[in-house]
Amino acid sequence: MKVLVAVKRVIDYNVKVRVKPDNTGVDLANVKMAMNPFCEIAVEEAVRLKEKGVASEIVVVSIGPKASQEQIRTALALGADRGIHIETDEEVQSLEAAKLLKAVVEKEEPKLVILGKQSIDSDNNQTGQMLAALTGMGQGTFASEVVVDGDKVKVTREVDGGLMTVALNLPAVVTTDLRLNEPRYASLPNIMKAKKKPLDSMSPADLGVEIAPRLTTLKVEAPAARQAGIKVADVAELVDKLKNEAKVI
Amino acid sequence: MSILVIAEHDNSSLKQATLNVVAAAKAIGGDIDVLVAGENVGAVAEAAAKAEGVNKVLVADNAAYGHFLAENLSELVAEVGKGYSHILTSAGTTGKDIMPRVAALLDVAQVSDIIRVESEDTFVRPIYAGNAIATVKASDSIKVVTVRPTAFDPVAAEGGSASIEQLDIVKDAGLSSFVGEEKAQSDRPDLASAGIVISGGRGMQNGDNFKMLEQVADVLGAAVGASRAAVDAGFVPNDMQVGQTGKIVAPQLYVAVGISGAIQHLAGMSDSKVIVAINKDEEAPIFQVADYGLVADLFEAIPEFEQELDKVCS
Amino acid sequence: MERESMEFDVLIVGGGPAGLSAACRVMQLAQEAGEELTVCVVEKGSEIGAHILAGTVFEPTALNELFPDWKEKGAPLNTPVTRDDIFLLKNQEKATKVPNAFVPKNMHNHGNYIISLGNLCRWLAEQAEQLGVEVYPGFAAAETIVEDGQVKGIITGDMGVAREGSEKDGYMPGMELRAKYTLFTEGCRGHLGKRLINDFKLDEGKDPQHYGIGIKELWDIDPAKHEPGLVVHTTGWPLNESGSTGGSFLYHLENGQVYVGLITDLSYSNPHLSPFEEFQRLKHHPEIKKYLEGGKRVAYGARAIAKGGYNALPKMSFPGGLLLGCDAGTLNSSKIKGSHTAMKSGLLGAEAVFEALKEGKSGEEITSFQKRFEDSWLYKELYAERNFGPAMHKFGNIVGGAIAFVEQNILRGSLPITFRDTTPDYATLKPASKCKKINYPKPDNKLTFDRLSSVFISNTNHEEDQPVHLKLTDPEIPLKDNLPKYDEPAQRYCPAGVYEVVEKDDGSGKKFQINAQNCVHCKTCDIKDPAQNITWVTPEGGGGPNYPNM
Structure with a gap:
């Protein structure tokens, strides 16, 4: 079966983000970019499915500027077979991303689509669910285990207070949580081979999707610094404050 | 509207x-x-x-x-x-x-x-x-x-x-079914999602002393965390680490015990609603972010804290 | 253990200005000759530029040779130097501006650019890839392959090894990368370069290498105080208080930002000295503070520089390869510039290797390199400034500076004597008990900061569960010798808070703690430890700082 994995280019998780002095956004000039960590987990899961003989082909898709091809190449080096790049320099919000991916799904007809549960830049946690809605597929979000069983996929989900397992008809959408797997390293020979794997590039217009953002970011600010509170004299006063002032115990 | x-x-x-x-x-x-x-x-x-x-x-x-x-x-x-x-x-x-x-x-x-x-x-x-x-x-x-x-x-x-x-609206999309669920069994809540977290730093001096924090945690129903310094010193395992390279937590109450408050640690807990710091060094940076600071020897303060909480919480 | 292996014509270790210039040049030569070459660059940083730290006022000489059309190609040289100010800081309040007429010729920067060397390297890597070079960041060269007395390549570091040495899930053994010729361009005190110098006795008959530690910050400043193109250098305070040498820089680049930094010569003798804190307090000097006040610190980094110059420059060729750039020590310390010289050494290395390959050689020492070097402007430049560093060390910044002035401006490098400086930097420390303690002010968190909040904005990260990459030959020395004698200077010379002397868990005494995760790969410990007991080796590839725009 064919597996489609969507990956996003984001600021590297090691880089401390810095809000631009004019509050228009976060400074991305010359900072290290990388594949969104949840997307790495998605790629890894697809590769493991292929290694188990469950998946036959892994197609990786990314939406974004030209440089997003680096992340597609990384996914190819990790074991994906083929790449699709939807090139645009415009801001793509979740709903449009889902519409673009829907168009890819209609073309590629994968049995399983795996995405990260959220990207570490916009922290939206929306695209997978929206894609599932638009394509009429079931969704297994925040997955910590994925087992394909005949024409169904069983997904164990990380939910508040524990785990919940659902069975979804295939084709289905799965979004990954952190504990699903530990992504592998790309080896040098695989990075070299990845350069030769096929990568198709297209525009949103090619897919018949118009980019028309519904949300406008008015400003981006650095979080307010915490202020020092008070010093308490002893433990009794501390407990009293926690109970009667802060009301947290 | x-x-x-x-x-x-x-x-x-x-x-x-x-x-x-x-x-x-x-x-x-x-x-x-x-x-x-x-x-x-x-x-x-x-x-x-x-x-x-x-x-x-x-x-x-x-x-x-x-x-x-x-x-x-x-x-x-x-x-x-x-x-x-x-x-x-x-x-x-x-x-x-x-x-x-x-x-x-x-x-x-x-x-x-x-x-x-x-x-x-x-x-x-x-x-x-x-x-x-x-x-x-x-x-x-x-x-x-x-x-x-x-x-x-x-x-x-x-x-x-x-x-x-x-409402008499029944929607069954027929796409998915429930298989089972597993409630988190731990007596103590998961660090990343706990409502109260009590963390120890290098001031704890060794791993055994973390038992003191566990006892307080049991009273509060809290999770126990640690600073990187405590993890690096080998007091406790890495999965207890709160901070830049560990878990990011934002509980209702965060109690930092013997933690100096290096920015790497603050990066992991400064979104907590209420922060308490207990440290004997009154210059420790943790006090700059704490809502309630107690300058005290933790080895005296923590047992007392446990006793007082016991009175209040039981 | 069975390792995978790959073969190239030319392998380059380190994606800095020297390595990338060499990579581009060798490909250019191959294309001109209509030949196909395989050229590979490995880089331990997570991306090209991640570990690059330099001033930088950049002299475009070597870049002009490599890419005469660099402007059209979009090289990030955006801010021409418009003015040079030099101040002699007398104490923490007073300063004297050095009149232009007395500024040594090499300190004039007309025609140069204020740049981010990291961004220049990112651009060079793009050019290299377009020329067909394989560029692999995130892969550290951990070992050399030496067979039959010839360097045959390197082995990349293993990935996925636990702290105590066991293999974790996802363990990936390092690979052999073999090449007809391997160029080592790791930068100052490269850990393989250091071994090659020893193993092939490349420094025989040379003075010991001398080093400085440069600590640098990037600031957003008040637009009203910003003057793009302004270059400010200072010498004197605060280092002169402890009889140490070095100097500071403050460069106004584009986007309302400045670079500010301090280079402390590692020949300092007072073990109480902390280069980090010297730099922090420097920012309180009125000549520096007037620019930074009201601004915001954006990034931090530190890196050792090799500044021994001509007298300390080792032989650069050995069987199977060349040692180039700061890995050898081609920096011109009187100009405080090493980027153009590193690039030039890369170009010369590429030309020498290409010629050797054309002659069908593989692994034989390229003995003609020395002649090629001596015929170049690089050699002339380094020879002419050979007395600068030793004079500074011998006579201090002020008299040394005067000698430099006379030599550079009047004698034009033809002084018939050569000063030498034969004490290595690790041997210069005096006992702590004989030196004055230095009381550094506490950080104010506006202009000055502590080490950990500084490391935080260097974006440094290492996989936590991996072997400590700072190796102690004798684990007893820090507490047994260094602590009583020198109050363990590692606690202070390390600009990242890697080394600490802390109380033991059970209260039974002290222990020497190594916080390897904080390491910004500056190599100062490897250089300055008085017992030469600390060896810096490569951590897992991709670890270390992630410098943006530095």
């Missing part, structure tokens, strides 16, 4: 987060209806009807909604919600699962995890794991919003008297 709040519950009781979301709805303004969807949810509906500021409680009671499957619930919410200007729910795992699906069915954008309401269409939300705060304006006619419950003080659970209306 009319706002639909999707109640968070477990079929038997209303989760407090719903009261926080109603508070966010009040901040937007307008009539507030609450949708309780689930199976055998009579008690939940009654609880929701008592919440302050609620106009009407809509109840969709059907086995199709019993396990909160997103495929089924989203169709219900989209159908009920299309008559409202706003649809809100808590940004818990259920809300995060369902709401984007609702938004897509309605062909509108979603605003995730808001921490403040600026106006009926403008909201404030953290991005980049809270390292930046964005103010966003939504242009769709229906605003689909998830709310970070801890950012809004809950409305009163009692005192309201909303009417309760049963």
Whole structure:
């Protein structure tokens, strides 16, 4: 079966983000970019499915500027077979991303689509669910285990207070949580081979999707610094404050 | 304006987060209806009807909604919600699962995890794991919003008297089924999601002394964490680390014991609602972020803290 | 253990200005000759530029040779130097501006650019890739392959090894990368370069290498105080208080930002000295503070520089390869510039290797390299400034500076004597008990900061569960010798808070703690430890700082 994995280019998780002095956004000039960590987990899961003989082909898709091809190449080096790049320099919000991916799904007809549960830049946690809605597929979000069983996929989900397992008809959408797997390293020979794997590039217009953002970011600010509170004299006063002032115990 | 709040519950009781979301709805303004969807949810509906500021409680009671499957619930919410200007729910795992699906069915954008309401269409939300705060304006006619419950003080659970209306809408998409669930068994909550965290630093001096923190944690129902210095010194395992390279936590109460407060640690806990620092060095940077600071020898203060809490919490 | 292996014509270790210039040049030569070559660059940083730290006022001489059309190609040289100010800081309040007429010729920067060397390297890597070079960041060269007395390539570091040495899930053994010729361009005190110098006795008959530690910050400043193109250098305070040498820089680049930094010569003798804190307090000097006040610190980094110059420059060829750039020590310390010289050494290395390959050689020492070097402007430049560093060390910044002035401006490098400086930097410390303690002010968190909040904005990260990459030959020495004698200077010379002397868990005494995760790969410990007991080796590839725009 064919597996489609969507990956996003984001600021590297090691880089401390810095809000631009004019509050228009976060400074991305010359900072290290990388594949969104949840997307790495998605790629890894697809590769493991292929290694188990469950998946036959892994197609990786990314939406974004030209440089997003680096992340597609990384996914190819990790074991994906083929790449699709939807090139645009415009801001793509979740709903449009889902519409673009829907168009890819209609073309590629994968049995399983795996995405990260959220990207570490916009922290939206929306695209997978929206894609599932638009394509009429079931969704297994925040997955910590994925087992394909005949024409169904069983997904164990990380939910508040524990785990919940659902069975979804295939084709289905799965979004990954952190504990699903530990992504592998790309080896040098695989990075070299990845350069030769096929990568198709297209525009949103090619897919018949118009980019028309519904949300406008008015400003981006650095979080307010915490202020020092008070010093308490002893433990009794501390407990009293926690109970009667802060009301947290 | 009319706002639909999707109640968070477990079929038997209303989760407090719903009261926080109603508070966010009040901040937007307008009539507030609450949708309780689930199976055998009579008690939940009654609880929701008592919440302050609620106009009407809509109840969709059907086995199709019993396990909160997103495929089924989203169709219900989209159908009920299309008559409202706003649809809100808590940004818990259920809300995060369902709401984007609702938004897509309605062909509108979603605003995730808001921490403040600026106006009926403008909201404030953290991005980049809270390292930046964005103010966003939504242009769709229906605003689909998830709310970070801890950012809004809950409305009163009692005192309201909303009417309760049963809905006869059954949506079973037939795409998914419930297989099973496993509640977290640990006596102590998971560090990343605990409501109270008590963490030790290098001031703990060794791993054995962390037992003192565990005893306090047992009284509070708290999780136990550690600073990187304590992990590096080999006192406790790496999975207890709170900070830049460890877990990012934002509990209601964070108690830092013998932690100096290096920025690497602050990066992992400074979104906590209330921070307590206990440290014998009054110059320690942790006091610059603590709401309550106690300058004391932790080996004297912690046993006493445990005793005092025992009195208060039992 | 069975390792995978790959073969190239030319392998380059380190994606800095020297390595990338060499990579581009060798490909250019191959294309001109209509030949196909395989050229590979490995880089331990997570991306090209991640570990690059330099001033930088950049002299475009070598870049002009490599890419005469660099402007059209979009090289990030955006801010021409418009003005040079030099101040002699007398104490923490007073300063004297050095009149232009007395500024040594090499300190004039007309025609140079204020740049981010990291961004220049990112651009060079793009050019290299377009020329067909394989560029692999995130792969550290951990070992050399030496067979039959010839360097045959390197072995990349293993990935996925636990702290105590066991293999974790996802363990990936390092690979052999073999090449006809391997160029080592690791930068100052490269850990393989250090071994090659020893193993092939490349420094025989040379003075010991001398080093400085440069600590640098990037600031957003008040637009009203910003003057793009302004270059400010200072010498004197605060280092002169402890009889140490070095100097500071403050460069106004584009986007309302400035670079500010201090280079402390590692020949300092007072073990109480902390280069980090010297730099922090420097920012309180009125001549520096007037620019930074009201601004915001954006990034931090530190890196050792090799500044021994001509007298300390080792032989650069050995069987199977060349040692180039700061890995050898081609920096011109009187100009405080090493980027153009590193690039030039890379170009010369590429030309020498290409010629050798054309002659069908593989692994034989390229003995003609020395002649090629001596015929170049690089050699002339380094020879002419050979007395600068030793004079500074011998006579201090002020008299040394005067000698430099006379030599550079009047004698034009033809002084018939050569000063030598034969004490290595690790041997210069005096006992702590004989030196004055230095009381550094506490950070104010406006202009000055502590180490950990500084490391935080260097974006440094290492996989936590991996072997400590700072190796102690004798684990007893820090507490047994260094602590009583020198109050363990590692606690202070390390600009990242890697080394600490802390109380033991059970209260039974002290222990020497190594916080390897904080390491910004500056190599100062490897250089300055008085017992030469600390060896810096490569951590897992991709670890270390992630410098943006530095």
